[in-house]
Structures are given as structure tokens and as C-alpha cells.
Amino acid sequence: MKSKYVSIYEQLASKIESKEIMPGDYLPSEKELMSIYDASRDTIRKSLVMLKQAGYIQKTKGKGSIVIDIHQFEFPISGITSFKEISQSISGDVSTEVVCFEIMNADKNLSGKLNINLGDKIYYIERVRKVDGEAIILDIDVINAGIVPGLTKEIAKDSIYDYIENELGLKISFAKKEISVQTINNLDKMFIDLRGFDMMAVVESYTYLDDASLFQYTISRHRPDRFKFREFARRDKNV
């Protein structure tokens, strides 16, 4: 059962996405929204906080909530988004090839990354992402098999996140990410259509479930000409 304030957030966000409410316009006041959606001020304000954090609106005391123009021309790449989810907004033919799928015992390096004991079961997966037939991304996933059991090569070819959330019913909650630029390595040379590039944009992620357990360490290596990372940030974190 979805909560009321999330539902109101989604309705307002979709009105903004569809340009029914344009950038520069003010939303109805909180009082008006209360009667429009038959909700208390508390509920409306929670929806507005979500809109604010997501970069849809800017609130000003005494004035109102204005729609800002961040969302109109591009989709966000930041946050926690699976490749399958991202690929839906990419124009072009997208495919995934699973070039390595192993269940193994964690060595010293990998057990450290996942904060588990030496020898614990993990999945080690390498996937190449192709856009319009060109191999441009190499994803290396290390997944704690004690938390995420039953993975198969077929699932890895489709969407691991989909399996975790919809088959296992687990909730992916938060991630720490680190972006850097690194010189190419042997895996890049083997699997990526490098086109002469000698560096790769690298996103390392540690991803956690809602019980704060770390289940995944990912290295995502992108050919630099096809890499773009977008972020919406707020200096003032108040709610």
C-alpha cells in the first residue's frame, strides 16, 4: 500500500514532467493543495519535500513553490539505477553479454570489499554492455551469495536488481559511489572497443539493503567518450 504523500508526489512530478505545470510556474499553495488532494498540511509538505530533494521545485518562505527547469532536458544518471533502467532512456540498440559468471570463495581482496569472511561464498560476474553493437562499458560485480542466493547467468544477462527486488523481495536502499579516471587494463583491452582511448571512466559502488547490509561491490568501467554522470545537489539540506 503506497502512502498518500508519495502518491501526491508522483502526481505532481508527472504534471511537471508532462509540462502541465511549466518551469517558472508556482505550484498551488500548501493550503490549496490540501483541498485539491484532500490531505493535511503535514502530508502535502512531505510531498513537497520529496519534490524539492528530487530537484523539481524550489520553495521560498512567504512566496511559494516554484517549478525549476532542471528536469526538462535530461534524465539523471546519478543515484542507484540499474543498467536495464538506464537503457530504457537511451536511444539506440542496447545489449548485455555475460563474459564471466562464477560462484567462488572470497579471497582476501574481495572479502575486504564486501566486509565478509575469507572463504565466504560470492558471485563474481563480468558483463559487457553494448550500445549499437559497440562494447563501451565493462561491469564487474561481486555479490554476497549469503544475502543474494540463487543468481544465474540468465538473471545477470537480464537484471540483477530486478531479481533482488522483485523475486527475492529485498529492498535496495543506499550506495556509496566513487568516480575516477584510470588507465586501461587487460580486461578493457580484451572486451571494450577502445577506439584508441587509453583511459576509462570508472565508477566503484558499494550497495546496501534497507537493513544496512552490504551485498554488492561493483566496478563499472566506461569508455570516456560515452560517459556522462549527472547530479542534482543541494547546499542546504533542511527538510
Next chain:
Amino acid sequence: MKSKYVSIYEQLASKIESKEIMPGDYLPSEKELMSIYDASRDTIRKSLVMLKQAGYIQKTKGKGSIVIDIHQFEFPISGITSFKEISQSISGDVSTEVVCFEIMNADKNLSGKLNINLGDKIYYIERVRKVDGEAIILDIDVINAGIVPGLTKEIAKDSIYDYIENELGLKISFAKKEISVQTINNLDKMFIDLRGFDMMAVVESYTYLDDASLFQYTISRHRPDRFKFREFARRDKNV
């Protein structure tokens, strides 16, 4: 006057930073926090939402709020942070050289970036950032002089954000950022100690005040071996 929930957030965050409350520990329950800080549940929950968004804690219904270990080893580079603020957490000798400071009329390109009229007054500033004597970052700032008047070369050498917030009393509120990797250009060759690198990590930012006015467009070009961008992201945006 700082609000109560922000003050409680700061107290709890500092207890976490200082390891008085360790990762893995649970915070006192909301009920207990109410009596500790003599506050209502609403106020406590606002503080906890801030802690959650900032990556300090994970909340679980029925259990409590556990401290997670994201903040222990590193500071975030993401968000809206001035170079002066970042440099305080860098070990090493940091300096800034203002290699270009001009007030000029916006041409077609720059007026488009700042969403102003052709010919409006802007500041165009180029700054080289050195760490331990080595030039590793080139920052190019285009600032709307109608919104941020009175800039000087001296201010640019110190901190423009400091001037905007503390001298002009304006509030920097949000930014849209885009990270990419680009081949070096003539400015890089002129000002950066390239050490043979032929690409740069580039962060483009559009930064806004709290009245949703766009005042700054920045291109920050980093030598790739010294570039690192960290983000904390949540898949579930509820408040």
C-alpha cells in the same frame, strides 16, 4: 536563529563523526531522543531524516536507527562545496592563482549558459589550483554580475562563495552538475602540469540561489590522476 531540528541534527552528526556513537550502534529511540533533547517527535524525526539523507544512519521500521559506516573514512566531494572548503580537508599545500579576471558583456555562448540577454554584464574568471606546487585543476567561472556585483580579483583568489554568502548575504541553494572526460585543450596545455596525460576529468556546474536564479556556470577541469568524485545515493527517496 538556528532551528531546533537542525541543531539536534548537528549534535547527533558530531557524535557520529567523533565516534561517540559508532557504526553499527543504534541511536536512542525517537521516544528517548524526545526526552534527551526535550523535543517533540516531529522535531526529532526531522533531525533523523537529515541524518538519513546525509548518509549517517539507516532507519528500519520496528527496529531503530542504526549508524552506518559511510562517513568514517572519507569526506564527500559531491554536493556544492567551494574549493576553499574542500582544501581544508586536503593534506598538502594548496594555492590558487587567478590567471584571468575580466568583466565583460556576454556573447551568444555565455549568455545561453547563464540564461541572460546578449550583452549583459558577466565576470569571466580563470583560476589554477595548485597542490604542493603542482597545477592540477583549472576552474573557469562565468558569473552573472547583475546578481553577484562587486567581485574582485582578490575575492576570486580567496573564495567567491564566501563573498556571496557572507558579504552579499545571498544564499547558494542548488546546482546541476555534469561529469565527463574530455581530451585536453589549449588552456590545459598552458596552465596545467599535465605529466603526459591527454585527457581531463571535467565537472560542469550550473549553480542557483535560493530564489531559483541562476548566477554561475563553472567548468572545473581536473588532471585525471588527482580526480575523485564521491556520492552517497539513496534508491528510496521517502521522508
Next chain:
DNA sequence: ATGTATTTGTACGTATGTATG
């Protein structure tokens, strides 16, 4: 310049629902 209405921000209270142990 002043006062008033509007709008958002903060703080508190109460009740009920849902997940955990």
C-alpha cells in the same frame, strides 16, 4: 512607511498502522 493577508517554516500533540523481536 505601515498594516494586513498570504505563504512557507517550525514545533507540538494525538491517533493509528506496520514491522520487529
Next chain:
DNA sequence: ACATACATACGTACAAATACA
């Protein structure tokens, strides 16, 4: 079954910033 803890949703009151007559 029960107690505990967080989540949602309703309400009230007042403060602070803004807009306007």
C-alpha cells in the same frame, strides 16, 4: 500475544518572509 519502534496522517499554534493595498 504482546511490547517496542518507526511510519503515516490528522490536527493546532505561532514565527518569519513576502506581497500588496
